[in-house]
Amino acid sequence: xxxxxxxxxxxxxxxxxxxxxxxxxxxxxxxxxxxxxxxxxxxxxxxxxxxxxxxxxxxxxxxxxxxxxxxxxxxxxxxxxxxxxxxxxxxxxxxxxxxxxxxxxxxxxxxxxxxxxxxxxxxxxxxxxxxxxxxxxxxxxxxxxxxxxxxxxxxxxxxxxxxxxxxxxxxxxxxxxxxxxxxxxxxxxxxxxxxxxxxxxxxxxxxxxxxxxxxxxxxxxxxxxxxxxxxxxxxxxxxxxxxxxxxxxxxxxxxxxxxxxxxxxxxxxxxxxxxxxxxxxxxxxxxxxxxxxxxxxxxxxxxxxxxxxxxxxxxxxxxxxxxxxxxxxxxxxxxxxxxxxxxxxxxxxxxxxxxxxxxxxxxxxxxxxxxxxxxxxxxxxxxxxxxxx
Ligand code: PLP
Numbered sequence: 185x186x187x188x189x190x191x192x193x194x195x196x197x198x199x200x201x202x203x204x205x206x207x208x209x210x211x212x213x214x215x216x217x218x219x220x221x222x223x224x225x226x227x228x229x230x231x232x233x234x235x236x237x238x239x240x241x242x243x244x245x246x247x248x249x250x251x252x253x254x255x256x257x258x259x260x261x262x263x264x265x266x267x268x269x270x271x272x273x274x275x276x277x278x279x280x281x282x283x284x285x286x287x288x289x290x291x292x293x294x295x296x297x298x299x300x301x302x303x304x305x306x307x308x309x310x311x312x313x314x315x316x317x318x319x320x321x322x323x324x325x326x327x328x329x330x331x332x333x334x335x336x337x338x339x340x341x342x343x344x345x346x347x348x349x350x351x352x353x354x355x356x357x358x359x360x361x362x363x364x365x366x367x368x369x370x371x372x373x374x375x376x377x378x379x380x381x382x383x384x385x386x387x388x389x390x391x392x393x394x395x396x397x398x399x400x401x402x403x404x405x406x407x408x409x410x411x412x413x414x415x416x417x418x419x420x421x422x423x424x425x426x427x428x429x430x431x432x433x434x435x436x437x438x439x440x441x442x443x444x445x446x447x448x449x450x451x452x453x454x455x456x457x458x459x460x461x462x463x464x465x466x467x468x469x470x471x472x473x474x475x476x477x478x479x480x481x482x483x484x485x486x487x488x489x490x491x492x493x494x495x496x497x498x499x500x501x502x503x504x505x506x507x508x509x510x511x512x513x514x515x516x517x518x519x520x521x522x523x524x525x526x527x528x529x530x531x532x533x534x535x536x537x538x539x540x541x542x543x544x545x546x547x548x549x550x551x552x553x554x555x556x557x558x559x560x561x562x563x564x565x566x567x568x569x570x571x572x573x
Contacts, residue, residue: 213530216553217550217553218533218550222476222552223553223554226421227463229462233466234455237458242454243455249276250278250430250451250452254461255272257461257465258272258432259272259275266400274435275435278428278430279428280453282385282414282430283429285429286414287317290314292440294317297318297320299319299344299347301350303339305536305546306351306353314351323541325540331361331499349380350371350375350380351382353385354384354503355502357539358539359499360484360500362398368404372407382410382411382412384402387419389415391480391504402432412431412432414429415429419505427452429452480552483552483553484507490559494562495573496514505550505551507549507551511545511547513569513573514568518536518546518547522534528568535547
């Protein structure tokens with residue numbers, strides 16, 4: 185049988201990040217700066233909450249939407265931090281990571297052939313998830329000249345009668361860009377004019393540096409009713425393995441998402457949900473977040489200064505935990521650079537094109553890695569650039 189796998193699924197290539205990670209894992213003495221994951225263990229107070237929950241025997245399903253106290257904590261936090269109010273009953277859903285929330289959002293809104301505009305470079309899953317959900321991804325390239333911010337004019341140029349939604353992610357993986365209020369306002373006006381939905385992946389909302397403040401897209405005038413917020417615990421609270429995230433969305437869209445979630449997932453992991461209540465409400469968890477942000481910021485500076493000093497000019501990332509340096513001074517393509525750096529110096533980074541359009545000429549470096557590893561990686565890259573620069 186030649187058509188066992190759906191064309192939709194067969195058409196999607198495997199993730200370029202995993203390939204690098206898997207090969208790097210088989211080599212000795214590799215410094216991996218390739219995976220987008222905090223190097224911190226989940227803060228103790230959160231872990232203890234999970235352990236205590238298990239010891240109390242809380243091992244059953246929760247309500248489909250997620251534990252009520254967690255939904256209340258999510259909306260309270262969003263209101264406190266960003267001033268947008270959501271109804272915990274009708275407008276909040278607890279999911280298996282931001283990943284599930286994203287997939288639900290796309291599946292809930294897309295009919296076959298509906299187009300989703302995706303500013304790239306972006307998280308590797310976006311195009312694939314749009315395709316799996318039956319939609320058509322329409323990538324557009326952001327540029328370093330615009331600080332990797334998408335502009336309303338770029339979006340406008342990509343509109344067609346089939347455009348249904350825009351999928352944005354700030355702070356951004358892989359560039360570390362954030363989106364300024366003016367750009368946001370222009371995009372909001374465009375979304376209103378063309379009746380677009382906006383999926384705003386704000387999974388790195390707490391990881392912002394240099395005194396900036398996160399602005400949630402739904403806080404822009406008129407946007408609350410057309411925005412689906414994707415949030416999570418993986419990055420801000422170093423909880424990647426707990427698999428927990430959330431969505432905040434207008435009631436009709438959230439109900440559709442909940443329907444898919446009910447039939448495919450039932451409920452997010454119970455232990456993780458109980459622990460996440462503590463993540464959002466215990467001051468010790470908040471202190472831990474602040475400490476992690478400070479630590480990332482120090483490593484961000486270290487990496488940025490180091491890259492610039494060895495001739496790999498890097499756009500200053502303002503959020504998340506990635507740098508996206510320009511590797512063209514090496515005279516190599518991104519792929520060649522990443523493979524040669526791995527083979528010659530045992531440093532793993534991800535070639536920019538793994539993140540889509542606009543990625544050629546760049547690599548992604550994750551600095552959620554121990555300081556001494558970053559220092560050692562910089563030395564190795566320096567040696568590499570002396571040979572190739
Ligand atoms: N969105 C972005 C931009 C990401 O970088 C990631 C993970 O790397 C996710 C979503 C998914 O996160 P999770 O499913 O762990 O919450």
